[in-house]
Amino acid sequence: MAVWFASLRGMPLRAAVAAAATVCAIEVAADSLPAPLTDTDFNAFDPAQADLGQLLFYDKILSGNRNISCGTCHHHTFGGSDGVSLAIGEGGQGLGPERRVSAGPDLPVERVPRNAPALWNLGHREVSVLFHDGRLTVNPDLPSGFETPAGAKTPLGLSSILAAQALFPVTSATEMAGQGAENPIATVTSQDIAGVWPILEERVRAIPAYADLFAAAFDDVAAPDDITIVHIVNAIAAFIGTEWKNHDSPFDRHLAGNTDALGEDARRGMDLFFGEAACATCHSGPLFTDQSFHALALPAFGPGKVHEPGKAPVDPGRAFKTAQPDDAYRFRTPMLRNVALTAPYGHNGAFETLEGIVRHHANPLASLARWEPQAARLPQVEGLQEVDFAVLEDRPELLRERSTFDIAPVALTRRDVDDLVAFLNALTGETAEALPRGVPERVPSGLPVD
Structure with missing residues (x-):
């Protein structure tokens, strides 16, 4: 792991960026709604x-x-x-x-x-x-x-x-x-x-x-x-x-033929999601994921997965598994049903709101310029905080990460963003917060239950 990553770090910065940056143009049909989920x-x-x-x-x-x-x-x-x-x-x-x-x-x-x-x-x-x-x-x-x-x-x-x-x-x-x-x-x-x-x-x-x-x-x-x-x-x-099996959201009712299940803003957001905003390129199918790996140029922080002496900690994403430089900074596409219940967002939780992660997808570089470390939800622990943002001092590493993204920027108005967020909220199941078993009062070991 360290050998290939050290070689990536040792590349001339311009060459590393050129090898990694693969921004793609995207076309998605507006009528490409997924099939409804069923218990079967x-x-x-x-x-x-x-x-x-x-x-x-x-x-x-x-x-x-x-x-x-x-x-x-x-x-x-x-x-x-x-x-x-x-x-x-x-x-x-x-x-x-x-x-x-x-x-x-x-x-x-x-x-x-x-x-x-x-x-x-x-x-x-x-x-x-x-x-x-x-x-x-x-x-x-x-x-x-x-x-x-x-x-x-x-x-x-x-x-x-x-x-x-x-x-x-x-x-x-x-x-x-x-x-x-x-x-x-x-x-x-x-x-x-x-x-x-x-x-x-x-x-x-x-x-x-x-x-x-x-x-x-x-x-x-x-x-x-x-x-x-x-x-x-x-x-x-x-x-x-x-x-955690759940598929009784307003969007699921819409797929089942209930044309009144979505509000006007969520309906506009759905059209954007599966159309011009191209979200469904990666968040595709009934699970809202292509189960593949993409680089989003998310803000970097945390203890990382690769630790080299004298270097800031780094998370190379998919490359941590494959040891392939082309996989660096790419992470699995998450599913989106009940996404409104699971903030913060991103592989390291860099964005605490749906609006924030939507805006980042729309324009990663502009989003990075606005992002501040205090946006991360990190319980404060003495001894751990010194490492949290150490990577921000490693400019060549930041440039490599920030030059690797697989999503083409798309122009979104304020209303577009609000509509996309409304659609993402419409993926929340009616029973998602009343699950069948819940937290047990006690466990056989007798140890305390969180």
Whole structure:
């Protein structure tokens, strides 16, 4: 990773910009509305497994120091996200913008490098790539069915890409595992991420209530020793895939033939979205994503993913997975249903409003000129703030990032922007804030629930 990125940094700036900048002209038909979503478009999950997954999702037993759960950064309160640009993961206390750290042995060493993505409709059968850099993909040619960071150690029997995804936050030092040698999971994950999973299996097996629930939910579990990491993540996937399935928005009613479902402003915004504004070039299909990777020249900040001595931290996007310079600064296109519930926006949460991210798409360079660091929602933590905007002092790196964008600027009036925002708000489901299971009052481990 460092070798190719150092070579990109070492290129003459003009050559690097010319190699990276690929602004495209875009044409989109105004009548290219997606097909309506139906329940049959989604993977079928067992309700008993989903009930069990709800508990595991909010149980801190799956973290190295037993102080954070999946739900901490993907909470119902924040529409399956966490309401901040970059999370304080393992080592923090509290939720969202109010999350802080206190003195103790498990203080975080950095923020989570990327924004916590929303969970809406990830149980759809066509979802084939996850994580901002796409390092998890469906691959039927592999024994597990998935290409993952664990490579050949990826376990068999995973029910879906959602289950495969759930294998990895528990192995991340900044997310759930912890750092250094502060707990057995943190010690193992720095050497072999697959070594984390047996430790978690033993933790879950030791809780009698979980043993009973797994036996009830899985036919191949008769005793605690039968519980594996595959059962754990399949249950979490069943919960996520059912809990955040949602397609009852005004736009969905419009697709179903209700011509009065959208207000005039949202209707104008829809016409722009699928027409002259060309949003649907990337946010296409029933999931509002092409599941591909694009550079938006978003403002750079945070701890990044590449750390070279004497250099500012950098997030190379898709290239972090592929090590290909042409993939630098490109990130996966997010889905947009219920997007109004999941601010802030962008792979690092650079924009706290829909208006801000719409304006950035319309004219990235003008948006960058206006953007100020205080726009980022970053819970203040002494020791982490020094790194937050270090990249802003690296002018050649900024020029490389800011010269790489895959969207052609489009002229939008104030009314156009307002109409596009109205349309994005019309993608919010009627039941999106009244989900079927919600946050459990307690979990079998007895640990506190965020």
